[in-house]
Each structure stands twice: as C-alpha cells, then as structure tokens.
Amino acid sequence: MVERRLPVATHWGSYVAVVDSGRLVRIEPSVDDPAPSPIGPGMVTAADDAARVLRPAVRRGWLEGLPRVHDTARGTDVFVEVSWDEALTLVSGELRRVRAEYGNSAVFGGSYGWASAGVFHNPQNQLQRFLALGGGYTDSRNTYSTAALEVILPHVIGGAPWSYQSRMPMWDEIAENCDLVVAFGGLALKNSQINPGGLARHRTEGLQRKCREAGVRFVNVSPIRSDTAGFLDAEWLPVVPNTDTALMLGIAHTMLVNDWHDQDFLDRCCVGFDRFASYLTGTSDGVVKDADWAAGITGIDRESITDLARRLATQRSLIMVNYAIQRADHGEQPIWMSVVLAAMAGSMGRAGCGWGAGYATMDATGVAPGRPAVASVPRVSNPVPDFIPVARIADTLLHPGQSIDYDGRRLTLPELRLIYWCGGNPFHHHQDLHRLTRAWQVPDTVVVHEAWWNTTAKFADIVLPVATSLERDDFAAGFSDPHLTAMPKVREPAGGSRTDHHIFAALAARLGYEQQFTQSRSEFEWIRHLYEQTRAGLGDEAALPDFDDFWHSPSGVALPALSGPFPGSFETLRANPQAFPLTTPSGRIEIFSEEIDSFGYDDCAGHPAWFEPAEWLHAEASDRFPLHLISNQPASRLHSQYDNGGHSLSSKINGREPVTINPLDAVSRGIDNGMIVRVHNDRGSCLAGAILSDDVMPGVIQLSTGAWWDPAQPGQSGTLDHHGNPNTLTADRPCSRLSQGPSAHSALVDVEPYDGPVPQVLAFTPPPLEH
Structure with missing residues (x-):
C-alpha cells in the first residue's frame, strides 16, 4: 500500500x-x-x-x-x-x-x-x-444567525453590521485586564469548533483556560448549564428563555437607583440616557423595572440581580451577549440593552472590558480582530x-x-x-x-x-x-483566521x-x-x-x-496580524468622543435612537425595552405546551452539514436526534433515558431520543438543529418527522418589523413517550430514481 x-x-x-x-x-x-x-x-x-x-x-x-x-x-x-x-x-x-x-x-x-x-x-x-x-x-x-444583531447594531454603535468583531476585547486582553465576565446566552465551546472559510487551529479553549487561570470569574446566564465549559467554574443563573432583556433592565435599574452607574461615560459618550432612565424608573409608562419586577419575569431572584449589578459596576467587567438570544421575539432588544448595560457599568472602552458579542460562536471571535484582505x-x-x-x-x-x-x-x-x-x-x-x-x-x-x-x-x-x-x-482563508x-x-x-x-x-x-x-x-x-x-x-x-x-x-x-485601534473603537471614544466619534447620527452610542423612534414600530421603540414574547413560559399557550424549546447549534456537525457523517451518526439515539429533558419534567411524563419521545405543538411533531439531565433547567428542553428532516408524509401539514428536526416545531415569525429576523427560540412544546412502532429513518435514503 x-x-x-x-x-x-x-x-x-x-x-x-x-x-x-x-x-x-x-x-x-x-x-x-x-x-x-x-x-x-x-x-x-x-x-x-x-x-x-x-x-x-x-x-x-x-x-x-x-x-x-x-x-x-x-x-x-x-x-x-x-x-x-x-x-x-x-x-x-x-x-x-x-x-x-x-x-x-x-x-x-x-x-x-x-x-x-x-x-x-x-x-x-x-x-x-x-x-x-x-x-x-x-x-x-x-443572516439567519444574526439578523436582529446585524440591523440594530449600526443604529446603536455605528459601523458595518459585523464591524463590532474588531471593536470588542480579545481573549488575551480579557485575561490580562478583566475581573468579571457575564455571558448572556453562555459561551458553549461546541460552537467554537467552527469558522467560516476554514480554520488552521482551534485556540478558543486554550484562551478561555488562560482567562480562568488569570483569575477571571464567569457568570453563565442561560437555561443550559453547559453553555460554559466546566473548567471555567462559572456561576450559573438559569434564566427563563427570552427574558434576558428584562434581567438586564432589572440590573440597570439597580445600578441607577444606587448611583452605581458611570454617569461621566453616559454624558460624554452616549445620547438618550435621560429618556431611557425615565423608562427604567417607570416615569414614562408607570412600570418600575426594578429587581423585583425582573425577578418575577426571569426566575432570577432579587438578591442575585442586585448582587450582579453591584459586581458589574464595581469590578472590571465585560458583558458578553451570544447570538442565540437574538433569534427570538424582539431579538433586537437584548443586543441593544447589553450595550446600554455595558455603558452604565463603567468598563466600556477600558482594556479587556466593556461589551462584546458572539464569543465562542466561532473560533475566530475574540481570538483575532481580523485578517488582511484575501x-x-x-x-x-x-x-x-x-x-x-x-x-x-x-x-x-x-x-x-x-x-x-x-x-x-x-x-x-x-x-x-x-x-x-x-x-x-x-x-x-x-x-x-x-x-x-x-x-x-x-x-x-x-x-x-x-x-x-x-x-x-x-x-x-x-x-x-x-x-x-x-x-x-x-x-x-477563514474568517479572521490569519x-x-x-x-x-x-x-x-x-x-x-x-x-x-x-x-x-x-x-x-x-x-x-x-x-x-x-x-x-x-x-x-x-x-x-x-x-x-x-x-x-x-x-x-x-x-x-x-x-x-x-x-x-x-x-x-x-498572514500579518492586524493591530488597532480600529474604526469605532470604544477606547478612543471614551478618551475623546469629539475627536473619535462613532458613525451613528450623534457620533455617540445611541441609548435612544431618534431614527428608530421615527419608524413608529410598535414592536421596536426608540430605546431598548421589554416586550413580552408571543411564546414563553409565562404565555397563555404554556397551559397546553408547558416546555420551552431551545433549538441550539449541534456539537456533532456544523448545522446540517455531515449529519450523515460518522460523528453525527454516532450521537443519535436509536437513529434519532437526542433531546435533553430535565428529570423533573421527564418523571412527570413517564419518560426514561434513551426512550423515543414525541415532541409536539400545533405546528408539527417529531421523534427524538430522550437524554435526562439537570443540565437544562426545568421547563426547558434542548433539541439541536441540523437533523435532516424526514417527514412521514411530505407535503401533508403536521405530519410526523421521524428524525428530530426542531424546525418542525418553531414559528416562522419575524422577531420585529425592524429586522424581520427569525425567532426560532420563541417556541413552546410538550413531550410524551412514543408508544407506536418506531418508524425507520429515511433521511439518508435517496428518493426513487428512474434511468
């Protein structure tokens, strides 16, 4: 040979x-x-x-x-x-x-x-x-991945939709300068396997370890515990899905009333804080967005919210927001609100601190600010x-x-x-x-x-x-990969x-x-x-x-490394907003956007706000469908690519995509580990293989995207999917009139044991072919 x-x-x-x-x-x-x-x-x-x-x-x-x-x-x-x-x-x-x-x-x-x-x-x-x-x-x-983010960020911080990648701290800067990282949506390492265009070597895991070894503390705000790696020893705040904005508002209100916020940065480098503050305090709408209010929505207790507000404001902190939380009803709001919260916290524009998005969603994010043009x-x-x-x-x-x-x-x-x-x-x-x-x-x-x-x-x-x-x-030549x-x-x-x-x-x-x-x-x-x-x-x-x-x-x-500061840098903005303005209408961070306000949308106001999702655990529909579906990215493939590959096939349970269910939800439904279950709502149903784990909070199930759809009767509405594709169940509903982005993570379902004969999976079988 x-x-x-x-x-x-x-x-x-x-x-x-x-x-x-x-x-x-x-x-x-x-x-x-x-x-x-x-x-x-x-x-x-x-x-x-x-x-x-x-x-x-x-x-x-x-x-x-x-x-x-x-x-x-x-x-x-x-x-x-x-x-x-x-x-x-x-x-x-x-x-x-x-x-x-x-x-x-x-x-x-x-x-x-x-x-x-x-x-x-x-x-x-x-x-x-x-x-x-x-x-x-x-x-x-x-893109389906980040539509809400791509539309809202140019209004708030200026620049091209993806320019924030070169404007946020890199992992090595975080290790050197930051004390506290609060990750809304987590930092799942499985996502950092990938990089569009190619990847020479994976560096995210090593850089995260470096941060932890340097003493950086992490907080994982997510319904899923494993959205941060175990070696980070992260504090887990299991938040009700789709309520991140409410949690951020409760933190912001706590900062405001305790005078913990960075008024100097807000005055010099932002516009519209006074109008936003009126919303926080309830002056504009009669609803005070305090920690008690946020606790009733998010499931995070008042004491934890107050403590997180204090730590963010008194430590060198970084607020991270992941892409998953903006693929939901009103997905623009947690992105916008995360920028506002970082501006209030006092670390915006300081080395290794402030704000960033999409860390660990691709290996390049936070690893390098970019690469020369290819x-x-x-x-x-x-x-x-x-x-x-x-x-x-x-x-x-x-x-x-x-x-x-x-x-x-x-x-x-x-x-x-x-x-x-x-x-x-x-x-x-x-x-x-x-x-x-x-x-x-x-x-x-x-x-x-x-x-x-x-x-x-x-x-x-x-x-x-x-x-x-x-x-x-x-x-x-991968994205940002040199x-x-x-x-x-x-x-x-x-x-x-x-x-x-x-x-x-x-x-x-x-x-x-x-x-x-x-x-x-x-x-x-x-x-x-x-x-x-x-x-x-x-x-x-x-x-x-x-x-x-x-x-x-x-x-x-x-390729040669790129070096900053890059256009729109928050560090140069903090140092001299007149000399280094952003490309927003005001030249500053737009906490209130006159432009967005002029659109007159009833689902996206002139400042970040809480809008109740169409489907979430406090919705009326939860009486019939009491579980919130998280259809996140898979660990065993890239989206649907190589679902027929050996690694993805080895992750299946009796040929079906695995679905993770909290044991409390499973026992009340008579579901055991490895059982084939039917996940369903009014839009459709699919079969999946049950994994019982307290990795997901009660009231939530996790079924990754990418299993090739295998409808029992293609073309017949509501027909059973044999393979476990969660988009059988998700709603084709725009997150708002502003971005028209997808809202996959706003979906309620229920789960039950599947009692019938288990059908054969035909997803990898060609259709009938004639010559």
Missing part, C-alpha cells in the same frame, strides 16, 4: 487526508491543532454513502409538465436521471423562459448557508456572479435592486406583492418563479418546515446543486450533483459530480456569456490568480511564498 497524505481544510478545522490508490482511507487531525474537532474524521463515511447524488436528476412531474399536487408534489415525486447535456439544456432554457416572461426579479439567487471552505469554490460568489451576468436576480439580506472571485453588480430579508422566503413565496417593513423601509415582496439554490439547506435553517413546504410548491421551478440527497434536494425539480471540498482544488491553507484535491468527484464553477461555466456558455464568467481561466488558474492577487496586495511586509511553494506546504502560511 502506497499512502499519500494531503492537507484538508474545513469549516471545523485542518486535517490530513490519508489516500491509497485514489481511495480516501481516513482523515486525521492536524498535529498543529491543540483542540481538533471530531467532525472531520466522520467525513470519510459520508464520502461514498448511499445518499450521494451521482447523476443529474429531474423530478418526473416537472419533466412531464404535471401539476404540483399529490404524488407529483415536490418532496414526494420520483426523479429521472438524465445526462449532463439534457440537464444543462433544461436549466438554461428555464432561466431564459422565466426571465422573458416575468423579468429578472422572478429569479431568486438562494445561495444562503455555509457551503464548504475554499476561497474560489464559494457557492454564493459563483451563483451570484453567474446570475448577475445573466441579467440579475432577487437577492436576500442578512482576494476572491470578482463580484458583479446585480442589475436587480429587489431583495428580501433572508428569513422571509416563505412569506415571499406565499404572498407576492405584499408590503412589509424593514429597517425604516417598505419592501414589496417580489413574485419568484424560479429558485436557484446552491450552497445551503433551507430545509435546515428555516422555521416551521410545514409552512415552508407549502410555500415551496408555489414557484415554477426549483434548481438545486447538492452532493447528497438531503431534504432540499428531495424538494427540488432539477438536482445537479456537485463535488465536495475533498474533490476539488482550492485554498482556505492563515492561508492549500486544499489540493484528495479524490476524484463521486459519480458524475462536477464543481459549481464547472456547472455555471457550462450554463453561461449556453446563455452566451461564458468568457465573461470564466475570464478565460481554468479553475486551477483562478486559484493561482487569487493567491497571487492576495500576495501582491499584502506586499513585502507579508513576504508570502510564491504559489508553487505555498501549494506544496502542508501547514499553509501565516
């Missing part, structure tokens, strides 16, 4: 692929990685599993022009395998027809999702370039101005022509006739999958690029098989798979703009060109090797 060892870069880390005679034998962690993710080795089992899409396939009902009902509906139909020539002819012809009959805005460029690592083979860039050159498309805006496939301006908020896809399909609010604008939802999806899985990340299924029947055509027969592929009309990241050349890593092809593409670029180039040739799309470069010439562009842009200071040397370097190359 002659083994070859090749570098592999993924969203969850760098590995070494061991290949024998073209066959992938195993994937090993990189010796340079101090905390490798176990997801990587599990990729081997998925590379050639039965779910691979091996040839282009067309839904029989679509091919024959049959109506999209009953046995020919998307999600239930037989697929006919066709040649690449026929598939490309069908796709190019349908693009021509839809554009000619309905205009370019009728084409939706649905490339949303993490896809796979690699600078050149970025599906979103490839699809959007292809569609823009062809006349344009309707785009989406923001060249990417050139973008083409989209001739179509229309866009939709990303989480409003089902609304758009069901209600074309309807107007909605978005960040001070009125948007008219376009009529979408063709959906082109590449590099994502809407049947993973969208809420209320039964509603999405109804909406998905509306357009004329759905085209999907996929490597596996996941749910999105099964609900398409035309499925084009694509190569995985193991089956193509590229190089990786490394470039070569990604040579490990194996040949399975079956008739082709790269996304190859497919779009062939379609562009049929549509008359191949040269514009490819710029007459081969894929490998593009990869070389992008690397050399990056090298030239960095200049002599970086001293990167030439491409050939880089390509044969197993450990990649390091």
